[in-house]
Amino acid sequence: MTTPERPRRHLPIALVVWTLGATAFLGLGAVVATAPSSWLVEDIPQSVMSEQLTRTALAARQLQRALDSGASDLNAVAAGIRTLNDIDTPGRLLTQLVATRTRYRGAAYLSPNGTVVAKAGEDVDAGAIAASDKPALAAAAPQGVSPRVFVAVPVPGDRAGRIVAEFKPQALISPLALAGPGNTRLLNADRLVIGATSGFTAFEPLSRPDLDQAAQSAKTAGAGAALHDVDGRRHLVSWAPVTTTEQTRQLGLTVVTDRPETSLTLPHSSERNELVLLGVLIASLTVVIFGWLYAVVISPLWALARDAGRIAGGDLATPVIVRRYDHLGLIARDLERVRRGLLGRS
Structure with missing residues (x-):
């Protein structure tokens, strides 16, 4: 009795061609998508740096305007307290202030000895800002999970005292959006982060030396911009101090914007994006x-080759499954007919 001849192993040419073709086209897509980052390297124009510097300086000016508006708001309340000699006037005016000016957490009217005469909103730590005969701003010592900035104005005359209000943290962060794309940080006088356009931890130090250098330059030389290489990628860093002509309103705040090259609009940016999309x-x-x-x-085809090899080797027990009705299906049916014929002869 002769044993069935084992089918010869053959090289699946179709599978090899398919594999090579798929690999080649996937490789082509990867090259087209990633190559522009290496060969489309271009200088960042001075106009782009100037534009970003302008945006950052605008954010700093808008933040100072928001802080200065606190003095204007409280001056209006102080004028109302002096004019309307009514015991309920301070509380009513403060309640109206907090309700209509959403930038405040709370506000309080204090007597000359520091006693709270009226208040609205959350409690205000009036001790965080020293008494002054002019409108003043002050930032509390770093603690907790958010910065605390206060504004105070004196109330002269028969109803002497002062009004103190605390800003909401969002009132400090909202103007930063004017700096445009990228991550814009607001730093206090100690160069600690007290606000940012993306996630941040209050009072954390700057994580990169180039950002810390930018914050120092803002204090010593004013607004500016520079390019830095960070982990092999170029970053455009711009900075501007938050300044005012009133000495009692100086807080030493600084705005620093960090933009990676990928967020900049450069002459070849559209070409690079088109090639990435093509890839x-x-x-x-x-x-x-x-x-x-x-x-x-x-x-x-692979299944047919396997079935044909099995039948050629003498294995007639397993039928050839026909799942389709095209040319490959016709071949499968004929192969099944051959298997049954050989099985009947045996």
Whole structure:
């Protein structure tokens, strides 16, 4: 009795061609998508740096205006207290202030000896800002999870005292959006982060030396901008101090904006983006087309070759499954007919 001859192993040419083709097209898509970052390196124009510097300085000026508006708001309340000699006037005016000016956490009217005469909103730590005969700003010592900035104005005349209000942290952060894309940070006099356009931890130090250097330059030389290489990528850093002509309103705040090169609009940015999209399109079409070829051609051919080799080797017990009705299906049916014929003869 002769044993069935084992089928010869053969090289699946179709699978090899399919694999090489899919690999080549996926590689082409990857090269097209990633190559621009290496060969489309260009200088960042001075106009781009000047524009970013202008945006950062605008954010600093808008923040100072928001702080100065606190003095204007409280001066209006103080004028009302002096004019309307009514015991309920301070409380009513403060309540109206906190309700209509959402930038305040709370406000309080204090007598000359520090006693709270009226208040609205949350409690205000009036001791955090020293008494002065002029409108003043002050930042409390770093503690807790958010910065605390206060504004105070004196109330002269028969109803002497002072009005103190505390800003909400969001009132300090909102103007930073004017600096544009990237991460814009607000630093206190100790160069600790007290606000940012993206996630931050209050009172954390700057994580990069170039940002700390920018904050120092803002104090010593005013607004400016510079390019820095960070982990192999260029970053445009701009800075501007938050200044005012009133000495009692100086807080030593600084605005620092950090923009990676990928967020800048450069002459070749559109070309780079188009090539990235082209690379992604090539890769996507490769997955779709070669996936379809594998499901419709390669896998059925491989199954037919396996069944034919099995039948040629004498294994007639397992039927050939017919799942389709195209040319490959016709071949599968004929192969099953051959298997049954050989099985009947045996």
